Amino acid sequence: MARSLTLKSTKQLLSGYEIPILGYGVYQTPTNVAEDVTVEALRLGYRHIDSAAAYKNEKEVSAAITKAGLPRSEVFLTTKIPPAATGYDAARQSIEDSLKKAQTEYFDLILIHAPFGGKEGRLGSWRALVEAQKAGKTRSIGVSNFGVHHLEELEEYIKSGGGGQIAVGQYEIHPWLARSELVAWLEKRGAVIQAYCPIVRNQRGDEPVLKELGKKYGKTAAQVLIRWSLQKGLVPLPKSVTPARIRENAEVFDFELDEGDMAKLQTDKYEPCAWDPTVNQD
Template sequence: MASKLTLQSKHRLLSGYDIPAIGYGVYMISPSSTEKAAAEALKVGFRHVDSAIMYRNEKGCGRAIQNSGLNRSEIFLTTKIPPGSMGYQQSKKAIDSSLREAGQEYFDLILIHAPYGGKEARLGSWKALVEAQKAGKVRSIGVSNYGIHHLEELEEYIQSGGGGEISVGQYELHPWLDHSDIIAWLQKRNIVVEAYSPLAHGERLDEPVLQSIGKKYNKTPAQVMIRWSLQMGLLPLPKSVTPQRIRENTEVFDFELSAEDMKSLDTGEYSPTDWDPTVDDD
């Protein structure tokens, strides 16, 4: 239950490891700014940093972790295999490159960033992740932006002996992007669903419904959106480089949206602010 969550709460993954119930996203943070921003996030209580090869800021995340004064075991670090590294051999190289770039002995989670490249490449990348998991280079593995047809393809591969388990599915999710069918598929299988861009890149913060709900609880529209994610059973990954907002994004555990408020945020709208590879037919 979201009402019982705190900043220290964790979810148990199918891999057997725990993942913090909220994470700090570093998408679109420049490489030169990432270390300082991630360090601030860790300072205010985030223990989960979501990076990717495509963001070109794994190094800054790694440095922030190394200089945080925290034990590595206290921090959950994610990266992702990019579309340009799909396929078995290329994904193997990408994993090792990311470990060097971030200065890490292991990642807590590696996701396939998008289902591009065709079936053979997707399953080859998954094979590389399974091998990396067995070798201790990564603890948990999963996917991002997979449509249900991609998920079913991967599930069939795993069940037929491909190995591994889908611990996490990551998607752009907020009240104006309805992926309820994919969420239902994942949650039915106890796969943790992460919400990237849970603030819709700030494009919806002036929505009257958010303004109204925010005033009701004395919270910002951004805090309302993050709280919505939590109450939907999602794991939000809010991003900011502003220290005050980074802190505000953690202050979402002292209120609970009513059923009426949650219903008012059920817009049914499908308006991605990023790409949407879930609809890719390949």
Template sequence: MSLLGFGVYQNYTTTPSVLEALKVGYRHIDSAQAYKNEAAVAQAIREYGIDRTDVFVTTKIISSHHGYASTLKAVDESLQRMQFDYVDLFLIHNPHSGKEKRLETYKALLEARDAGKIRSVGVSNYGVHHLEEIREAGLESPTVNQIELHPFCQQTPIVQYCQSNRIVVQAYCPIVRAQNNYHPVLVELAAKHGNRDPAQILLRWSLQKGYVPLPKSANPVRIQSNANIYDFTLSLEDMGKLDALDKAKDGAVSWNPVDTP
């Protein structure tokens, strides 16, 4: 899995956007059944002409489809839409269906993995109590937990749990949907590092924290600039200034359903 992913949530020009992302070097695409663009993602990969094994593709199952039999069916439907033999990572999109159905869904995804339809199974928007229910059920840990994560919403207890249990942390909304681009700390650090975009500062913070950020954009210029984050490094002082911006859950800009019972 590449350490920088390309998100396609609410992207209404998915195929050209993914084509541009592949062109500038992205090799990790994050989709979902709820986004209704799995087929468009796959079309872009085929049009670009890259070998399927060279692109890491994620999709997710939303809570309305949770349950053992419905999950097995949903996996097959995703593969049919994408015309792929397998998906690299399949996530439980959110925990809204309740403990019983969450566990049924997770078991079904593990079964689909064992059948070769999925390479890896993970979760999204899971709080510590959701992750603990998997452990208490005697099941293997998910490989990934994808959560909203940026300096303004650091979700520290979840991150610490994941890191202690070897669960990769993926960060959605890593550039805060551009809502804080004029924050003084971002403006200062962007200027310090050669007039970078605020998004580049935020993505660099995420990488240096050990997360896998998933920026999204339909703008070719932004798609490229979001990928150009490997030629500079934030200092410990820079990182400390960003760490100090945490507003915990009050800093979230998305649904962030990690407290769902």
């Protein structure tokens, strides 16, 4: 991973559109601060916002784009169909509701938030996403928290005429939950992989390896972890409501972890810090 990466760097999606390699996450960001902190992120140079219907802040983060004085086309905006809206009809309505709340004509990416609702629910939601993409309501589509068995079910549906492409897979990923099997499955098919909780909710700051690498590079534990994600080819989505931390999370393009240090961060552990719907067997 060359140092030439910047906050403006992008990856190309299967849909042909570009996605910025670092996103700003707004999970559980309260509505009374969501607009202001998103404006701050945009002011610092972020051009990728990861929201969701379940976060209940689509209106505020979208309004922040206008407040920041940016054209809608310059910001990559994501939302997600919530678990409570799985199935064709509910997913269609969820997409319309999200467009209305965000007061936007389109999203850059809409994901199915989790693989709940059984096979019929998942495939119905995908059908709604494919229709929305064809109608220009979203530029790209994908999934979040799908296990390999859910992905294979969806791939079979797509190949049998269901249509669409899995452009993005979003998961909790960090050195203590690298998800190598899922990453390999998606990469083989050309999907971009987003990593939420890339800094493990600041729960690992006392790890000796992070202290060692932080001292070596003059960086915080969070910056080391975000850089790890970038060098793994992932698109990390760090979340913060603190302006200093929002800035800090973007200051990861002036150093590079060497091969040996990347190896030190390989733990082969499976320790989620959030929910883990990938194991859902429904």
